[in-house]
Amino acid sequence: MSHAATPTLSQDQLRLPRSAVWRSLPWAAAAVGLLALVVHWLLGRGAGAARQAHFSYLVAMLYWLSIALGALFFVIVQFATKAGWSVVVRRLAEHAMITLPLLGLLFVPIVGGMHELFHWSHPEAMQHDALLASKAPYLNVPFFSARALLYFVTWTALAWLFYRRSVRQDLDGAPQATERLQRLSGPAIILFALTVTFAAFDWLMSLDPHWYSTMFGVYYFAGCVVAIFAFLALVGLLLRRARVLADVITVEHYHDLGKLLFGFTVFWTYIAFSQFMLIWYGNLPEETIWYARRLIGSWGQVTLVLALGHFVVPFFYLMTRATKRRGATLLPAALWLLTVHYLDLYWLVMPILHPEGARPCLLDLTAFLGVGGCFVALFGRQLRRHALVPMRDPRLAESLAFENY
């Protein structure tokens, strides 16, 4: 509708106001993050703590990575579908996805500490296990490292392509950028799907190298999508409390984010349930062992909390229109889902280290704050540097005027 009337935003709506707490976010987050990483490193040097340190770090890494990957997926899909409603929230996702190169850097300790994490990386384990030996062409240290590098290079390249063109459009307003990204979005989805799948196989599934599930890549992906919608709603609403973007991201956009959050929570459940159901029903020991581990000791309770917290509670809570349209009710939901999403990853990883039951410890917290601090610092820095919305996107007017009906 730009030919009819193009609403534009005033400069102070496009930038973080000088007084906003958000301006100090990068420094604060970086300080917390670095401090936490140092503490994590120090604590992890203690006798017998190395494994715990690595496992905690892996959970934290996969958690923040899932938000960044979810953001990349969100941005690609907006272009692939030529979406209009989402333009005003897209920049927030763009800032989240541009953390991918940083996360790639932060991933190095995982490759370095592979022997603490992955049973298959020990040559003697391979020797005494014919099944593992048969997987050696895939599960070996050089190939694993090369793949990790390939995933991060791919994600960085994709994120950078989309990010650069989008911020450049702020300056030149060229509609060609949008067209270009629309064309790129199709192949980008293919690359995204393949890399995320194999990353999930490598970093999560191969923790238990005997176990396998064709669905596993989709499971991690479903978590990423839940995470990004929760993240966008949360960041948007927090910004709104600071009177930033308050009349730009309107109740209509929150309603849509809430709907998508609801929808993908159900999608996650669908994938999680299907995987569980088929393995439980087939009852083959080589497959059920994975779930059996997660039902022993306190893991059984964690599983129950996950089922209730990641599905039952948000399902009924987010079903009504009112909860999605009010910040006071949507914000807790977003926060809650980001929390249970962490629990989900914790539940995927930790039973390998602590088969006897969940053992939360300080290292979990330091790793979470360490990686998270770096993530938030970069996110906050980008937020300061660029316009808060893609200010000259050809579909901005449509997004600003968007209403549910």
Next chain:
Amino acid sequence: MSQQPTTTELSLNLDEPVDQRPPLLLGDNSFRGITEAVCRPVEWVPPRGWYIFFGVSLALLGVLVLSTAYLFYMGTGIWGLNNPVGWGWAIVNFVFWVGIGHAGTLISAILFLFRQRWRTSINRFAEAMTIFAVMCALLFPTIHVGRVWVIYWALPYPNQMGIWPNFRSPLLWDVFAVSIYGSVSLLFWYMGLLPDLATLRDRAKSQLRRVIYGIFALGWRGSHRHWQHYERAYLILAAISTPLVLSVHSIVSFDFAVSQLPGWHTTIFPPYFVAGAIFSGFAMVVTLMTIARTVFGLEHIVTRRHFENMAKVMLLTGSIVGYAYAMEFFIAWYSGNPFERFVFLNRAFGPYAWAYWIMVTCNVIVPQTFWFKRLRRSLLWLFIASILVNIGMWFERFVITVTSLHRDFLPSSWDYYSPTFWDICALVGSFGLFFTMFSLFVRFLPQVAMAEVKAIVPAAHVHHATLHPAAPHAGPGAPAAPGAAPAGSLATPASLPQEA
């Protein structure tokens, strides 16, 4: 055809400017024009082609009736089933038809929730197809049981024998899943038909027509109150149908995947089956729509843009199917399980390799051509590709069902399965049933949801008159989201310098 779109209109419709939404309809898209175009095939004397099509379909339906009668008389021994292959074409056909039935509800429910307004031109058509496909699908497990006269035992009802169906069997879940899907789809379709049936009633020239359409229109008068209830019911039904789109084929996939058979027991089956179902359903919509729009003069309502969008859906779902094939293969190797590995090598290089490669070609390679705009817009190629896709999807179910069974764990019981004459009759006959229903549908019911299409034309836009005083129809960008209201309604302070 009087509504033949002009060249400029066509390019407007196919252009993809980023700053405005292209018009969805072409030609005469006044309310009256739409009503006339859609009602004509219901009110005219059909062309000879329709009679020929209907006649052939009826003949094929006859094949179905006769072969089924013979089946009841003789038993399932007349089919090609053998000892390791206890599920043959009948199950393949069942899964095939359920899959076809997925496009309708996807279009009417999921695309509705995603505000894909182009769906209004094709949803009625696809929903009708869904219902006929579900009818064909339900036929096969029913006749496969052998003693069809006791098929009602599949339903859990209190009985003096105290016998219940096995609730732990996915075959019973199928009974529930498919029949619920069929009922909800029928209800959704019928509810959407009400305003259009009322239109036909009001236009009826003969008393008989008025009475019949009047009965089915359930007293629809188009009052505001009616519309308000209608819209609310539509939203609720869409919300109910959305999980059904996923659940039906997931449950069908459970028929296979809960077993312990390599090639069947794999966790990706539910989403993979759903994607495949949508893929084949859209292919069938494309096949039939390319013909119907030409025969019935609906080219200005179902435009090439609609086909392009359907091609994109097929590209997406076809690629998901390809992804699933790849994951199955990779995990079969990664599992290290020799039986898993064998089954997949046997699929690709064993006695049924020909079927496997037909499947891969049609389902994975053919949709990849839709990356190219020219091929997405070529109706001829779309028509051919859509038929190829459905051939491929039929073979997919054949490959899954038969190749996993024919060489089981015990090599001494291995056998080669081939269909008999009666298997072929059942498949061909089911197409007879489908096309018979389909030809009756295009003859007696409006193929396009008139009321819904009218809601997306420029004239239905609240601000239409103020925005386009000079151009009453087809203002570019006008049929965009209704949310695209002019700036005056914004909460945002809008100082309006033009950009870009």
